[in-house]
């Protein structure tokens with residue numbers, strides 16, 4: 062604007078710059094002070110910052126691995142093994158929880174009173190108790206009190222449960238992995254069920270009637286008409302549930318499943334490299350989050366576009 | 370001397386939204402006590418223009434002086450000007466979480482630092498003037514559109530402004546409620562308030578306006594007394610516009 | 616009467632052949648499950664572990680002679696909750712409740728002020744016999760940690776949300792950075808940061824209590840989520856509300872305090888209750904960093920030699936405690952949500 066300039070302190074652009082400058086200075090000050098403290102504290106503890114330790118021998122055992130791993134391998138290798146274990150449980154969990162969640166969500170709207178209420182009870186129990194407690198329950202109260210290997214409990218001979226975990230079609234899953242997978246699946250699915258129910262209910266009644274007037278069966282209307290529309294409402298909150306599942310997989314440490322967090326934590330206990338380990342953990346989970354968000358954004362994009 | 374009669378002086382005002390040139394060098398002078406009606410097709414920039422008067426929109430070139438105060442980046446001037454200028458919106462924009470009374474007393478208490486008692490007295494007076502005294506303790510959601518708009522006028526008046534801006538104050542109202550709002554505005558005009566009104570109410574403009582202005586794609590096309598404007602417009606553009614709305 | 620029941624059955628359970636099949640299948644499963652569960656509850660389970668340790672579960676090792684102090688705390692909290700609840704439930708017909716109307720502006724400050732009071736009653740000092748935080752365990756610690764953390768993260772979350780929606784570039788990006796990093800990390804990692812890293816970042820002289828570090832972790836975590844909830848509320852406020860307030864001559868801080876926040880916060884109350892439920896459940900993770908709250912207590916009780924292996928009993932009981940709190944709050948929040956929509 063071209064007119065007489067006001068004094069600096071009455072110009073709002075001046076204040077905008079000042080406030081932001083102050084924020085930056087504050088941030089720098091905080092970082093510097095914390096950094097100095099950290100430096101001093103680390104010196105007192107006799108720890109040097111650096112990632113060299115990653116090349117050292119890990120010398121701890123990891124209970125279950127997909128990559129070959131020995132205690133003589135490096136920390137890098139150990140962390141990699143943990144990372145893969147994390148991915149394994151997170152991917153399987155996301156897959157299973159989607160199935161269970163959608164089933165429970167649809168069941169919540171079933172015209173069968175019994176089915177509807179079973180689903181309700183399931184949802185209300187699982188989402189109103191802590192996941193950690195559920196994990197302890199599955200692990201200590203269920204798996205560890207199952208019959209031992211010789212007397213497997215089995216369902217139709219396909220799935221066998223024992224203290225040694227789950228055996229499915231010849232594949233063996235450790236009790237730790239099974240616990241974590243089941244725990245994450247059923248906990249997250251109870252939230253997904255509510256999301257799915259909300260999404261389906263958000264689709265106008267008229268759509269059902271339109272489908273019926275075309276002579277479609279209810280199951281077909283659900284699949285062809287209602288679900289695709291409900292997806293638009295469902296996908297965004299579903300993303301945050303997937304993110305939660307991935308993050309919650311770090312509770313593996315509570316039952317001794319060697320995921321990345323568990324391995325990193327052991328690494329910290331042995332090396333005392335708190336800062337480095339923390340950075341690694343942050344990097345890992347932020348990468349997880351970014352990947353999931355990215356994939357779900359793609360999905361969201363396709364789902365939202367179908368409308369037009 | 371000039372400042373005494375001219376209360377709004379806008380000179381060569383330009384505004385861009387990105388590349389889009391909304392106001393293309395608009396000049397307007399409004400005298401104290403004058404009632405100016407601004408008309409024009411949708412998207413011509415009427416709202417944008419009058420919203421520059423109380424700094425709800427900024428502008429890139431030109432100058433605007435309100436009651437002798439220049440509108441600029443000067444924070445104090447913006448505050449001063451907003452106290453001089455009251456505004457009434459198409460959608461009322463009452464604060465839904467406050468009672469009618471609190472809507473009206475908000476600015477007097479927090480801006481003019483009036484005591485609660487004084488502010489309430491003032492508010493009651495104004496609410497009586499717009500005919501909503503009985504509803505003072507209700508919430509905006511419990512009132513009809515016409516009533517809400519009258520509260521909005523009272524709320525703006527509570528700042529005791531020298532100028533009132535109206536941006537299509539009756540466009541969101543059911544037809545039967547338009548009158549009650551226009552009546553309040555007529556009274557205001559009669560009392561000598563300076564008013565700039567964006568409206569398509571031709572009858573109202575004829576009766577109340579001192580001047581009617583046509584705005585089209587960011588420029589003022591014609592400015593005349595209501596008689597001339599509606600009966601003998603000079604510009605072709607005005608004739609065309611009138612044929613569309615009459 | 617009988618006919619009505621029959622039609623109900625037909626309509627809700629046996630309206631088609633596959634529904635009938637489903638019903639029968641479910642019934643079989645349920646009966647099987649209930650029979651087993653009831654049998655286990657009555658005959659196999661040894662509830663002694665709960666009976667004997669009940670005080671430990673609820674108040675931990677808080678000295679018995681000072682239980683009266685806990686009763687007072689319980690009284691204060693109950694009082695606050697009742698008042699708050701009645702305010703929100705009656706807010707639509709406020710005119711009839713002049714008294715409650717008067718309370719509204721005092722609500723938030725009272726909650727904030729009650730925090731030190733509660734801490735004083737629990738911790739002692741200033742004339743009361745002081746009780747070490749090591750003795751604050753069990754359910755009471757769980758509730759305390761959740762309440763304190765949410766109360767602290769509330770104002771911080773509002774500031775952060777304002778920062779994130781600010782048009783000041785740097786402020787906005789700092790806020791976004793903080794929120795997104797925290798939301799990308801698992802809580803256990805943040806608690807680890809608070810327990811292990813915080814002392815490293817602070818001067819050596821400043822030794823924080825384990826409890827304080829736990830709260831710091833929860834606050835770091837929950838502030839980011841609070842900010843996102845509040846941001847949802849801020850975005851739900853139409854721009855016109857802000858313009859109307861500015862047109863009245865209100866300076867920006869007053870616009871935010873008087874017009875934007877009251878509306879935004881009201882809109883996100885259900886979300887905040889939801890967040891509190893989540894936080895209450897999440898306090899269980901404190902047991903992994905050495906705090907003996909409800910979950911931690913159950914683990915140390917399970918380590919008692921005479922109760923080895925009574926996992927199911929303990930976890931079911933503890934789960935029930937969590938459930939009662941979470942479920943009642945989720946009911947309350949749904950009720951509020953309905954209230955807000957009307």
Ligand SMILES: Nc1ncnc2c1ncn2[C@@H]1O[C@H](COP(=O)(O)OP(=O)(O)OP(=O)(O)O)[C@@H](O)[C@H]1O
Nearest residue numbers: 386387389391409410411412413414415416417418
């Ligand atoms: N924030 C904005 N960003 C970009 N363009 C805008 C913005 N606000 C308004 N415009 C454009 O500026 C032009 C003028 O808008 P304005 O609201 O002033 O018109 P108007 O004359 O008041 O129309 P109406 O009668 O519809 O209210 C319009 O073309 C509009 O699309």
Ligand SMILES: [Mg+2]
Nearest residue numbers: 415416417536
């Ligand atoms: Mg307009």
